[in-house]
Amino acid sequence: MKAETGISLVDLDEDGVDRAFRADVLKGLRQQQKAVPARWFYDEEGSRLFEQITRVAEYYPTRAETEILGAQGAQFADLIGPERAVVEFGSGSSVKTPLLLEAIAPAAYVPLDISGDFLRQSAAALAQKFPHLPVYPVEADFMRRVSLPDEVSALAKLGFFPGSTIGNMVPRTAVDLLRSMRATLGADEGESPMLLIGMDLVKDRAVLEAAYDDADGVTAAFNTNLVSRINRELGGTIDPAALEHSAVWNDDLARIEMHLRATRDFSFEVSGEKFSLRKGETIHTENSHKFTRRSAYTLLLAGGWTPVRRWLDEEERFSVILAIATEQREAP
Ligand code: AVI
Numbered sequence: 001m002k003a004e005t006g007i008s009l010v011d012l013d014e015d016g017v018d019r020a021f022r023a024d025v026l027k028g029l030r031q032q033q034k035a036v037p038a039r040w041f042y043d044e045e046g047s048r049l050f051e052q053i054t055r056v057a058e059y060y061p062t063r064a065e066t067e068i069l070g071a072q073g074a075q076f077a078d079l080i081g082p083e084r085a086v087v088e089f090g091s092g093s094s095v096k097t098p099l100l101l102e103a104i105a106p107a108a109y110v111p112l113d114i115s116g117d118f119l120r121q122s123a124a125a126l127a128q129k130f131p132h133l134p135v136y137p138v139e140a141d142f143m144r145r146v147s148l149p150d151e152v153s154a155l156a157k158l159g160f161f162p163g164s165t166i167g168n169m170v171p172r173t174a175v176d177l178l179r180s181m182r183a184t185l186g187a188d189e190g191e192s193p194m195l196l197i198g199m200d201l202v203k204d205r206a207v208l209e210a211a212y213d214d215a216d217g218v219t220a221a222f223n224t225n226l227v228s229r230i231n232r233e234l235g236g237t238i239d240p241a242a243l244e245h246s247a248v249w250n251d252d253l254a255r256i257e258m259h260l261r262a263t264r265d266f267s268f269e270v271s272g273e274k275f276s277l278r279k280g281e282t283i284h285t286e287n288s289h290k291f292t293r294r295s296a297y298t299l300l301l302a303g304g305w306t307p308v309r310r311w312l313d314e315e316e317r318f319s320v321i322l323a324i325a326t327e328q329r330e331a332p
Helices: 019-030 044-053 061-071 073-080 096-104 116-129 171-184 205-211 218-233 293-302
Strands: 085-089 108-113 157-161 194-200 243-250 255-262 266-270 273-277 282-289 306-312 318-324
Touching: 019 266, 019 273, 044 218, 061 073, 061 096, 061 194, 061 306, 061 318, 073 096, 073 194, 073 306, 073 318, 085 096, 096 116, 096 157, 108 116, 157 171, 171 293, 194 293, 205 243, 205 255, 218 243, 218 255, 218 282, 293 306, 293 318
Parallel strands: 085 108, 085 157, 157 194
Antiparallel strands: 194 318, 243 255, 255 282, 266 273, 306 318
């Protein structure tokens, strides 16, 4: 097992503040509709709360996707074949990743993640579980093209992107990512790469809104933790008690939107800059797009991936799609 680099990708200023975090938060708070990108949820506490979300009764995606990965191993093996290098976009879950690796007997496993610590921990756990499988963690931002280790250059690739994380991106960003994945996996060299991707489905509004506003308040705590992070890391003075969690289905855009809504008028500072919110105004913190079969296929095709097969869980709440990097003809 080797890490490509020991250098952290996080760019800190002289006070130890993550420059990208500060830039994103200040830019987002200056907008008419205040917004902070969802990637900033995941500090240590945010990652812990997300793990907790995956176990709450209302949040079905993790259970539904795990069910599919557990049930369809024989079909994955048939369609994907053995001896590929599995390239996971993200650190890998201790439950989902082993289900895939057990099913398809790959020749190598390459997790890609921007967070080195988390990446190394989960790669080490996987290496222990699969002692004969070469594991090559790469610390990198997979939103851009990543150079894979030389050790896997001759192998055909399978990209793995579970969790419906693609749904947290607006369509334009999702297409950019799908294109970057093609480049990372070497779509123009050797055997065509394949992609196994989890995409959550459009369903009843009440089921969706409950999944993002659970009765125990775990998702609310996850949302509010962003405020604690801004206050702690960026010298923020936001009163968390003046904001409430909100999760609403936007039917036109087929997405759940999470917001933090002001319960009264108030002013605050972040990194010395002044802001204010009127009662009822919100900070938009996350989109979670949901897909139909057609909208999922259209997105994949726009990103250069042709769908091969699609699987659902028993209750038809979630989809896992296998696609291949073959370009479509430009015209009929
Ligand atoms: C990580 N991502 C796919 C989750 C989702 O369902 O959009 C994040 C999440 N936010 C609130 N609950 C879960």
